[in-house]
Amino acid sequence: MNKIDIRTVNVIQYVHPLREGGSLPAIVKADDGFLYVLKFRGAGQGKKALIAEFIGGEIARAINLKVPELVFMNLDDSFSKIEPDEEIQDLLKFSVGLNLGLHFLSGAITFDPLVSNVDAMTASKVVLLDSIISNIDRTAKNTNLLHWNNELWVIDNGASFYFHHDWKNWENHLTRTFPLIKDHVLLQKATNLNKASNEIQDLINQDKIIEIVSNIPEDWLQSESDTMTTNEMKEAYIQFINTRFSKIDLLVKEAENAR
Known part of the structure; x- marks a missing residue:
């Protein structure tokens, strides 16, 4: 049985929001060069949604279902300072710290x-x-x-x-x-x-x-x-x-x- 190895990466670019559902996830670029769908700790259900996402995703992977790679994502406070949209600005501000990312499946x-x-x-x-x-x-x-x-x-x-x-x-x-x-x-x-x-x-x-x-x-x-x-x-x-x-x-x- 494979051991879990969750990588931690840093957000280096906020690309654009995904306006699906109420939590406003976003496409971001990390310092490993890949794009991720970032789930924010500052969104509606907060950190509990990240926990559910993480456990559910890794159980799915363990039973051989296809799941995008999950990574922990560090978000610093610089992004909220340059974001013009107030709603997104607040979300970024409340999400400074460790968030959860899913590898972006381009063309899915x-x-x-x-x-x-x-x-x-x-x-x-x-x-x-x-x-x-x-x-x-x-x-x-x-x-x-x-x-x-x-x-x-x-x-x-x-x-x-x-x-x-x-x-x-x-x-x-x-x-x-x-x-x-x-x-x-x-x-x-x-x-x-x-x-x-x-x-x-x-x-x-x-x-x-x-x-x-x-x-x-x-x-x-x-x-x-x-x-x-x-x-x-x-x-x-x-x-x-x-x-x-x-x-x-x-x-x-x-x-x-x-x-």
């Missing part, structure tokens, strides 16, 4: 459920991924999937793990399944759920879950409004993910019934 097109093709195994894996990470945002209205080089790529997992917006009650989510899977954009194409479940369980284990969670930057876990320590939060993510894997047969059944 948004997955369209009416015209785009996806094989049953890949569709089944994505459906189970989103059941495991409780991702409420992979619907026909907002697919959060790309087609690039004739392959399906998984992006935008920031709406996952929504229990972390209310740490006081997070344990209530341990006993739940994921009924919202009924709205998943790939559900009708996910006709290989049992085989996908077996492959997922072969590919990911407790050590991999711990490794992914341990790579979350401490800074992203710190908040004045949260009473839990950063270690307690990491343990909670690990426990939640383990619980989801322990009931993967239930998640398969739920998805099959919904389909």
